[in-house]
Amino acid sequence: xxLAYKFDWGVLWRQPYGVWLLKGIWLTxxxxxxxxxxxxxxxxxxxxxxxxxxxxxxxxxxxxVEVFRNVPFLxxxxxxxxxxxxxxxxxxxxxxxxxxxxxxxxxxxxxGLYTASRVAEHVRAGFxxxxxxxxxxxxxxxxxxxxxxxxxxIPYALRIIIPPLTTEFLTIFKNSSVAMTIGVAETTFMSYKxxxxxxxxxxxxxxxxxxxxILGLAVVKLMGILExxxxxxxxxxxx
Amino acid sequence: MRMFxxxxxNISFLLGGYWxxxxxxxxxxxxxxxxxILVGLGRISKKKWVYYPVTFYVNLIRNIPLxxxxxxxxxxxxxxxxxxxxxxxxxxxSFIIFEATYFGEILRAGFQSVSKxxxxxxxxxxLNYIQTTRYILIPIAVRRMLPSMITQxxxxxxxxxxxxxxxxxxFVRRTTIVDNFEVRSIQLFGFVAILFLITCxxxxxxxxxxxxxxxxxx
Numbered sequence: 001x002x003l004a005y006k007f008d009w010g011v012l013w014r015q016p017y018g019v020w021l022l023k024g025i026w027l028t029x030x031x032x033x034x035x036x037x038x039x040x041x042x043x044x045x046x047x048x049x050x051x052x053x054x055x056x057x058x059x060x061x062x063x064x065v066e067v068f069r070n071v072p073f074l075x076x077x078x079x080x081x082x083x084x085x086x087x088x089x090x091x092x093x094x095x096x097x098x099x100x101x102x103x104x105x106x107x108x109x110x111x112g113l114y115t116a117s118r119v120a121e122h123v124r125a126g127f128x129x130x131x132x133x134x135x136x137x138x139x140x141x142x143x144x145x146x147x148x149x150x151x152x153x154i155p156y157a158l159r160i161i162i163p164p165l166t167t168e169f170l171t172i173f174k175n176s177s178v179a180m181t182i183g184v185a186e187t188t189f190m191s192y193k194x195x196x197x198x199x200x201x202x203x204x205x206x207x208x209x210x211x212x213x214i215l216g217l218a219v220v221k222l223m224g225i226l227e228x229x230x231x232x233x234x235x236x237x238x239x
Numbered sequence: 240m241r242m243f244x245x246x247x248x249n250i251s252f253l254l255g256g257y258w259x260x261x262x263x264x265x266x267x268x269x270x271x272x273x274x275x276i277l278v279g280l281g282r283i284s285k286k287k288w289v290y291y292p293v294t295f296y297v298n299l300i301r302n303i304p305l306x307x308x309x310x311x312x313x314x315x316x317x318x319x320x321x322x323x324x325x326x327x328x329x330x331x332x333s334f335i336i337f338e339a340t341y342f343g344e345i346l347r348a349g350f351q352s353v354s355k356x357x358x359x360x361x362x363x364x365x366l367n368y369i370q371t372t373r374y375i376l377i378p379i380a381v382r383r384m385l386p387s388m389i390t391q392x393x394x395x396x397x398x399x400x401x402x403x404x405x406x407x408x409x410f411v412r413r414t415t416i417v418d419n420f421e422v423r424s425i426q427l428f429g430f431v432a433i434l435f436l437i438t439c440x441x442x443x444x445x446x447x448x449x450x451x452x453x454x455x456x457x
Contacts (some may be wrong), residue, residue, distance in 0.1 A: 005318040005434060018264035065347070066436075066440060070393075070397075070435060070436045070440050070443065071397075071432045071435050071436050071439075072397035072398070072400045072401075072411075073397075073433055074400045074401060074411060075401060075411060075428060075431050075432050076432070077437060078411065078415070078428050079424075079428040079429070079432055080412075082418060082424035082428060083424035083425040083428050083429065086424055086425050117429075136260065164322075170302070174302075174303070174304040174305075175304070176304075176305075177304035177306045177307060178306060178330065178401070180306065180404070181403065181404060188304060188306050188310070189309055190308070191310070192310060195310075195314065198374075201310065201313075201314040202314040202315055202318065204313070205307055205310045205311045206311065207316060208307055209299075209303045209307055209311070212302065212303045212304060212307065213302050213303065216302045
């Protein structure tokens with residue numbers, strides 16, 4: 001009984017399953033990269049306003065981070081997907097729901113908004129690690145507050161926080177698997193679909209695991225290159 | 240109250256799902272921390288045949304999505320047991336295996352944060368290995384890793400809703416069921432979000448208080 005299971009690794013490359021997995025990988029990469037663009041831009045913005053001199057702006061930034069960090073990503077995704085269109089009122093709701101591939105766009109935006117809250121925390125920590133003299137030196141050369149952030153503090157802070165950002169970049173690819181719950185046909189979705197067709201879910205999910213591992217290694221490699229490229233000369237640290 | 244009428248009408252069904260979420264969290268934490276202690280010890284072990292397999296396990300699991308781990312155990316358990324397993328025990332097993340790697344790394348960092356000098360000081364006062372571990376290593380390490388442990392427990396609590404994918408009738412699954420016939424997505428998912436927001440926020444405030452205490456004490 002127990003081990004009467006016959007392995008069939010062919011489900012990983014036999015047609016049409018092999019193509020399904022390849023399509024899934026492509027979608028996973030799209031979700032991760034596009035979500036990251038939103039997360040990165042919004043995360044820098046939120047992280048910056050959290051240390052701004054205006055109290056209500058700081059409060060907004062803090063509220064954003066607390067809300068998006070303390071609600072599970074799955075719940076956020078469902079909220080944007082099911083409740084999101086309703087927020088636009090009755091007439092627009094049906095138009096939005098009719099958009100083809102709505103789940104794909106919602107997944108990207110939800111991933112971006114969620115990851116932005118985590119990026120923001122790293123950005124804030126990066127600002128905190130820059131010495132006060134740097135701020136004062138920038139201001140004393142005649143830069144305005146905005147210019148100081150744009151040309152001195154943000155470029156500096158971003159380089160310092162490349163390692164934690166690498167972790168977040170890895171996480172966004174892992175989190176993109178949650179998009180399967182709203183029917184986005186990425187890698188995990190495809191491995192599950194292969195199971196429902198062949199009953200060989202074990203092989204399919206094992207294959208998917210290997211795919212995520214390779215993707216993760218590629219991301220680490222890429223960020224390693226970025227890190228050495230943008231290294232600040234003279235700063236003591238890792239090679 | 241018209242704002243939350245669909246929630247109010249189905250409140251016992253929804254809270255029944257929330258109870259399953261809580262139960263799953265409790266099992267995942269108890270099992271995950273227990274196994275995590277072994278993982279943490281394995282990661283600081285000097286025996287190669289312990290260190291390498293444990294390190295492989297940790298690096299493998301931490302690099303794949305939780306959903307995939309849940310699916311994998313959902314598919315592999317029937318093969319081992321010989322019959323289909325209910326979603327709940329299957330989910331519990333996958334969460335223990337998954338969260339143990341994260342708890343294990345926190346514990347490892349905690350153990351390694353205790354300086355060699357403090358351990359040597361323990362030995363030099365005549366304490367033996369067990370006493371040094373019991374009275375020096377563990378009290379210091381536990382105090383240092385408590386904030387991270389609480390944070391990871393909050394993450395585990397949030398993660399449990401992913402058991403949704405294998406059809407476990409937990410909080411989020413029950414909410415989608417109610418939403419299917421009530422079609423009140425804003426208030427239903429808003430309710431779930433608010434409940435998670437409040438519980439997680441309170442826990443994170445507690446975690447931050449421990450951090451402040453730690454800075455004062457040690």
